[in-house]
Amino acid sequence: MKVSDLLTRPGAVGEREDSTVAWHYGDPLREQRALTVGALVDRSDRDIVTVTGADRLTWLHSLTSQHLSALAPLTGTQLLVLSPNGHIESIAGVFDDGTTTWLDTEPGAGAALVDFLTKMRFFTEVDIATVTDDWAMLYVSGDTTLAEPDILPVPPAKFATGTLPPRPTVQYAGETLPDGGFARRVDTLGQPGVDLLVPRSDVASFADKRGLPLSGTWAYDTLRIPALVPAQGVDVDHRTIPQESPWLLARAVHLDKGCYRGQETVARVHNLGRPPRTFAMLHLDGTEEHPPAPGTDIKAGARTVGQVGTAARHYEDGMIALTILKRAIAENPEAQLTINDSAAAL
Incomplete structure (x- = not known):
């Protein structure tokens, strides 16, 4: 091109x-x-x-x-x-x-x-x-x-x-x-x-x-x-x-x-249940200088609950990321998440 x-x-x-x-x-x-x-x-x-x-x-x-x-x-x-x-x-x-x-x-x-x-x-x-x-x-x-x-x-x-x-x-x-x-x-x-x-x-x-x-x-x-x-x-x-x-x-x-x-x-999913995962936005604590790469694991304790998608530094909100998470995690505002060395919050 x-x-x-x-x-x-x-x-x-x-x-x-x-x-x-x-x-x-x-x-x-x-x-x-x-x-x-x-x-x-x-x-x-x-x-x-x-x-x-x-x-x-x-x-x-x-x-x-x-x-x-x-x-x-x-x-x-x-x-x-x-x-x-x-x-x-x-x-x-x-x-x-x-x-x-x-x-x-x-x-x-x-x-x-x-x-x-x-x-x-x-x-x-x-x-x-x-x-x-x-x-x-x-x-x-x-x-x-x-x-x-x-x-x-x-x-x-x-x-x-x-x-x-x-x-x-x-x-x-x-x-x-x-x-x-x-x-x-x-x-x-x-x-x-x-x-x-x-x-x-x-x-x-x-x-x-x-x-x-x-x-x-x-x-x-x-x-x-x-x-x-x-x-x-x-x-x-x-x-x-x-x-x-x-x-x-x-x-x-x-x-x-x-x-x-x-x-x-x-x-079937629409009529009989809910999807197992859903998209969500994460705020990262800014510990790392650069955004995490797409595909980086998101963990709740020792358990992997999703992967990072698009991630960047927002002009107002700081480091943020789009992710697709297990629904139980995405619906829990108190979930303690980590990405590499950074803490992440929904």
Whole structure:
């Protein structure tokens, strides 16, 4: 993937030598504060996939967790691809412009999604393409031009069939942009924001036209933590089911849409019990200078009760981490937890 032009801006630093977007621009804490008001984040490392053809929405509806057959043009939503046992395999943002359904995923996750979709094509009139080389995603915080997200309430266990409207569980208002691509209202950081898909060659000029301060992906990911928004590949492991993430359940899973791969597990957990784990935010005591690495064990005494996901230093709350914990631990505010040499509190 081509290195973003915004990574060449003064002060820009990549997280790794092979990074294609800026991790920060010299002051991550200031960039977090800016992002709570109005700033632009270069997320052009996300994988972009298109699905075209007359059957695209009904076909995606049959394969994924979201109700897509009635997705209106210029509307966005979220979807999950689940394993036969209900574990999350892919998380994707969605936008349909009337002729093309755009899917965006975490960096490196697009290949698995395309592979799954391609294997499920059979005789359906759809075409699938990876267009990451031509299109890039940006995020702008504080933009309230588009209408607020329309989110359906999660129904109680054993709800009556037909209770949920036959529509996506979250509907993000959107519009097409003059030079192609789209704007999609989102609530990814627990605040107003807009995802923008623009031609990759126009990323720098588009950012300049907006005239907003730049924030890196470090700031963006830090603000995901208190919003309890998991990222595929960091926070979601091979055992994660939708109910373990209340954020994803409310936005990406329609509980009354009929059969799809993994649906039996989703329905059984929703109607007969609670998930064994749940996402939570931890405060660390600051003993260690750097955040713990993803995958670091979280212990209650000598017992491992979870692993660290995204972890960072928040501009107000100090060192925090997103984790998926055993439910009994996550529901106990007095739990005594440790991560390496640091004490951690829910």
